Amino acid sequence: MFSVAQLTAKDNVMTENNMTDNQPTLQVITASTRNGRSGPLVADWFLNYARKNAQFIIEPIDLAAISLPMYNEPRHPRLKQYEYDHTKAWSAIVNRADAFVIVTPEYNYFAPPALINALDYLSHEWAYKPVGFVSYGGISGGTRSVQSVKPLLTTLQMVPLPVAVSIPFFNQYIKADSGTFDPGEIQEKAAEAMLNELLRWAKALKPLRA
Ligand SMILES: Cc1cc2nc3c(=O)[nH]c(=O)nc-3n(C[C@H](O)[C@H](O)[C@H](O)COP(=O)(O)O)c2cc1C
DSSP, X not given: OOOHHHHHHHHHHXXXXXXXXXXXXXXXXXXXXXXXXXXXXXXXXXXXHHHHHOSSEEEEEEHHHHOOOSOOOSSOGGGOOOOSHHHHHHHHHHHTOSEEEEEEOOBTTBOOHHHHHHHHTOSGGGTTOEEEEEEEESTTTTHHHHHHHHHHHHHXXXXXXXXXXXXXXXXXXXXTTTOOBOOOHHHHHHHHHHXXXXXXXXXXXXXXXX
């Protein structure tokens, strides 16, 4: 995971790589930020799988490390006239992505507040980019969280995919000895299907961002 400062410095390098024909940049966003969260365990499992899959340049984004304050820009993000350094840094990070996977829990049948806050900060940077989900929770596997955020994503002109990884009762896949998370082959197959779709959409949407 990177701090905002590291990610901003990295931006100069990463923009050069942005969306080569074969390897678009996939940002994997960890949406939970609370102390003691399980999000990074789930994200690490998916990140390892996505790196093996090797269709994308993979960039982990942890909203806890990004640490955006509650939305405080004076002007509408459509104008891109950002007042604050935290917004400028966040804009540069999101701008270089060609696709996203949001790793999200479900809080009260809804998406976590840090995710909604991070989405609201920007506009053009999100547009015409596909989004997949890795969700986790109790019996719902976090699916209500995913459904709750889709109207926001489509308002931002993003393309949320129906193919997703949904992990019910995720705690059972945390190994007692190592503390690592492994939900098994069925979820790997779902991850593969989602990555394949993300690649198709990332390529198809790129001309709309030209
Ligand atoms: C405020 C809060 C609300 C929650 N609401 C739900 C819920 O609606 N559905 C669900 O399946 N789990 C719910 N949970 C349990 C979470 O699935 C579980 O705490 C999970 O670890 C949260 O992800 P995180 O650890 O990455 O924050 C809730 C947890 C919290 C802290």
